[in-house]
Amino acid sequence: MAEIVRMPKLGLTMTEGTIIKWLKKEGEEVKQGEPLLEIQTDKVNLEEEAPASGILRKILTPEGSVVAVGQEIAIIGGESEPLPEIGKQTGAEVEEVEVEPELPAPAPQPGEKVKASPAAKRVAREYGVDLRLVTPTGPDGRVVEKDVLEYVESRKVKATPVARKIAEEKGVDLSQIGKPEGERITKQDVLEALKSASLEPQEEYRVIPWAGMRKIISDKMAKVKAEVPHFYLTLEVDMGKVLELREKLAPKIQELNGVKLSINDILIKAAARALAEYPMVNSSAGEEGIVVKNRINIGLAVALENGLIVPVVKDADKKGLAQISKETAELIKKAREGRLLPDDYCGGTFTISNLGMYDIEEFSAIINAPESAILAVGKIAKKPVVVEDEIVVRPMMKLTLSCDHRVIDGALGAKFLRRIKQLLEDPIEMLL
Amino acid sequence: MAEKLYIDALREGLREEMQRDQSVFLLGEDIGIYGGAFGVTRGLIDEFGEERVVDTPISEQAITGIAVGAAVAGMRPVVEIMFFDFLTLSMDQLINQGAKIRYMFGGKAKVPMVIRAPMGCGTGAAAQHSQSFPGVFAHFPGLKVVIPSTPHDVKGLIKAAIRDDNPVVFAEHKLLYRVKGEVPEEDYVLPLGKADIKRKGRDITIVAGSIMVIRALEAAKELEKEGIDVEVIDPRTLKPLDMRTIIDSVKKTGRVLIVEDDPLSFGWGAEVAAGIAGSEAFDYLDAPVKRLGGLDIPIPYNPNLERHAVPQVENIVEAVRELLR
Numbered sequence A: 001m002a003e004i005v006r007m008p009k010l011g012l013t014m015t016e017g018t019i020i021k022w023l024k025k026e027g028e029e030v031k032q033g034e035p036l037l038e039i040q041t042d043k044v045n046l047e048e049e050a051p052a053s054g055i056l057r058k059i060l061t062p063e064g065s066v067v068a069v070g071q072e073i074a075i076i077g078g079e080s081e082p083l084p085e086i087g088k089q090t091g092a093e094v095e096e097v098e099v100e101p102e103l104p105a106p107a108p109q110p111g112e113k114v115k116a117s118p119a120a121k122r123v124a125r126e127y128g129v130d131l132r133l134v135t136p137t138g139p140d141g142r143v144v145e146k147d148v149l150e151y152v153e154s155r156k157v158k159a160t161p162v163a164r165k166i167a168e169e170k171g172v173d174l175s176q177i178g179k180p181e182g183e184r185i186t187k188q189d190v191l192e193a194l195k196s197a198s199l200e201p202q203e204e205y206r207v208i209p210w211a212g213m214r215k216i217i218s219d220k221m222a223k224v225k226a227e228v229p230h231f232y233l234t235l236e237v238d239m240g241k242v243l244e245l246r247e248k249l250a251p252k253i254q255e256l257n258g259v260k261l262s263i264n265d266i267l268i269k270a271a272a273r274a275l276a277e278y279p280m281v282n283s284s285a286g287e288e289g290i291v292v293k294n295r296i297n298i299g300l301a302v303a304l305e306n307g308l309i310v311p312v313v314k315d316a317d318k319k320g321l322a323q324i325s326k327e328t329a330e331l332i333k334k335a336r337e338g339r340l341l342p343d344d345y346c347g348g349t350f351t352i353s354n355l356g357m358y359d360i361e362e363f364s365a366i367i368n369a370p371e372s373a374i375l376a377v378g379k380i381a382k383k384p385v386v387v388e389d390e391i392v393v394r395p396m397m398k399l400t401l402s403c404d405h406r407v408i409d410g411a412l413g414a415k416f417l418r419r420i421k422q423l424l425e426d427p428i429e430m431l432l
Numbered sequence B: 001m002a003e004k005l006y007i008d009a010l011r012e013g014l015r016e017e018m019q020r021d022q023s024v025f026l027l028g029e030d031i032g033i034y035g036g037a038f039g040v041t042r043g044l045i046d047e048f049g050e051e052r053v054v055d056t057p058i059s060e061q062a063i064t065g066i067a068v069g070a071a072v073a074g075m076r077p078v079v080e081i082m083f084f085d086f087l088t089l090s091m092d093q094l095i096n097q098g099a100k101i102r103y104m105f106g107g108k109a110k111v112p113m114v115i116r117a118p119m120g121c122g123t124g125a126a127a128q129h130s131q132s133f134p135g136v137f138a139h140f141p142g143l144k145v146v147i148p149s150t151p152h153d154v155k156g157l158i159k160a161a162i163r164d165d166n167p168v169v170f171a172e173h174k175l176l177y178r179v180k181g182e183v184p185e186e187d188y189v190l191p192l193g194k195a196d197i198k199r200k201g202r203d204i205t206i207v208a209g210s211i212m213v214i215r216a217l218e219a220a221k222e223l224e225k226e227g228i229d230v231e232v233i234d235p236r237t238l239k240p241l242d243m244r245t246i247i248d249s250v251k252k253t254g255r256v257l258i259v260e261d262d263p264l265s266f267g268w269g270a271e272v273a274a275g276i277a278g279s280e281a282f283d284y285l286d287a288p289v290k291r292l293g294g295l296d297i298p299i300p301y302n303p304n305l306e307r308h309a310v311p312q313v314e315n316i317v318e319a320v321r322e323l324l325r
Helices: A116-126 A145-155 A161-170 A186-199 A211-225 A240-257 A265-278 A321-336 A410-425 A429-430 B005-018 B044-048 B062-070 B084-103 B134-138 B151-163 B212-224 B243-253 B268-277 B280-284 B302-309 B313-324
Strands: A001-006 A016-022 A037-039 A047-048 A054-058 A066-068 A072-077 A230-238 A283-285 A291-293 A298-300 A303-304 A305-310 A352-354 A373-386 A390-404 B002-005 B024-028 B054-057 B076-079 B116-118 B143-145 B168-173 B180-183 B197-200 B203-210 B230-234 B236-240 B254-265 B290-294
Touching: A001 B203, A016 A161, A016 A211, A016 A291, A016 A305, A016 B243, A037 A072, A116 A145, A116 B280, A145 A305, A161 A186, A161 A283, A211 A305, A230 A410, A240 A265, A240 A321, A240 A429, A265 A298, A265 A321, A265 A352, A265 A410, A265 B116, A291 A410, A303 A321, A352 B268, A373 A410, A390 A410, A410 A429, A429 B054, A429 B076, B002 B005, B005 B024, B005 B044, B005 B151, B005 B180, B024 B044, B024 B062, B044 B054, B062 B076, B062 B084, B062 B280, B076 B151, B076 B313, B084 B168, B116 B151, B134 B143, B134 B236, B134 B254, B134 B268, B143 B151, B151 B168, B151 B180, B197 B212, B197 B243, B203 B212, B203 B313, B243 B268, B243 B280, B254 B268, B254 B313, B268 B280, B268 B290, B290 B313
Parallel strands: A298 A352, A352 A373, B024 B054, B024 B076, B076 B116, B116 B168, B143 B168, B203 B230, B203 B254, B254 B290
Antiparallel strands: A001 A072, A016 A037, A016 A066, A037 A047, A054 A072, A230 A390, A283 A291, A303 A305, A373 A390, B002 B180, B143 B236, B197 B230
């Protein structure tokens, strides 16, 4: 039996994945469990294993294509076994010579039923045509196959074969060459376009399509910022004792597990402790009520080349600094290498985002929903501060807590943030 | 290739099979000296004698029963029923006996018999001598049903029917007997269950059987003048029904008209239509499946009314135009 390989669902939020690389060629033999391809999800790059042994008979989605979860991506089967028919790919980009310009949609009504013959529907599916835009000529206002084909034809850029060939070779976009309706683009037109293009210094912009992680971040941030009522609290922390503590502990921890203790590790510890004392902050706004979580799992935002990801230290309240520092170091390394597994970035209950290393004094972060609060950490800077009526120089750091007001009121957020400040200014208590 | 009449090609097929196989014999009313009501068996009694061309009393039930018994006993009887209408009298022997025996005996008994009959209207023979209902027999498991439309097909198919080990209903439209067509000289047999593309076209598929093939081809000629390119598919046998050829044609043309001589209501055209709708051809349909067939009335004696009781060339032309509108 031929086995159809589908885009796996590698995380709860994953709806599509990008085919990074096929590790096997069509016609090559694969064994079950052998790495078959590399997939990029919204969060990570993963190697996907072959689900069966056989010959990789057909690759349905080329490298670089964005494919919905569950869609067929390849067929593994016997050498001469007849292959099952696979429906037309919808996610994969189809190479097309004809460029179809943006459709001037005459505002079709959503959900409007279009009377169309099955053949018209099939052809519309094949060409990705919205039947509502096609002028019906069949009886009783029915869209027939010919109508769809004429519509497709009308949207095509007309060009002579030579013009088309040159355009393809030189990378000229035929749809950008203005030509009166019905007239064909000639070789001359393409060459002129090429000439004027070379005079123009540069294109004004380029478009990076929404895909993968970028798309997820874009969708999620817009949604969260629009739907969650944020408010922000900021205070300043004297980090003197934390720095002292780190100086003392760092060599020991280094010796213990070879990792450098970071300020972030101490922040995680402090936040975990404060969350244990204020469980309402460790919660989510659920459909039916506030979901108060029993585990304290702290996420740490990690910047990547073209996005970010939040690996999670599980049960941070129950772990010591040595353990936390070891785990964060590992998670950050995996994140940068795109090797995080869903388990590494799922289940967070609170997030810390630190931009201090970029000299940021303070900032307000967008809550990492469904969590209820996020802590934005600024840089540690020596500042003149008043201590017991004297001006002294202290290493100061600003913390900004973004809260979901549905769950956390101002006073609660303030008390929680103040507790973190207390813990950082007297870190011995954290070790209790 | 010589041009021959349908009736002569049919007789030639019978003769060749009788010459080839001693177990083949004919029986029916007035098929001997008289040569059959329409003359199909004319002259065969002289060649093969009374033992192999048997005149029977007027009892269709008895004739059919004798044939079933003879077939089970190892003969290959070919029954002529004078009018297709009278097959109603053969129904019990044919359907409750002939169609069931091979199955009920676990394949150990065979029923290699053919039951031929002239059918259809257009001869002014009124309601009891004018019906076409081969589709009725296609309804019953155990029977095969053949509706040949041309001299070439009728010869090849009668030979296949005689050689088949199952009871075969062989429906000959009376108006076809006088139709001429090319018939190969050599011995040939056409498979049961294989449709024939009578005319290639790309705009619309007409599925037509028996006399309607001739009318569909005439309609196609008319429509050609309007630039409409019609494909005509003749299933040739209703059972087994070659849906594959029909589906492939509909996938190509996207439009289909089914024309039958049987009454339209519950006719075999509905079976074809359902087969198309349920196949991959569905996605290629660019217009609703359309059917033409006999009106839901007994065939009238009045020749003007009789003509309108079943599809004529002009009805087919009009239906095609409508489908392509």
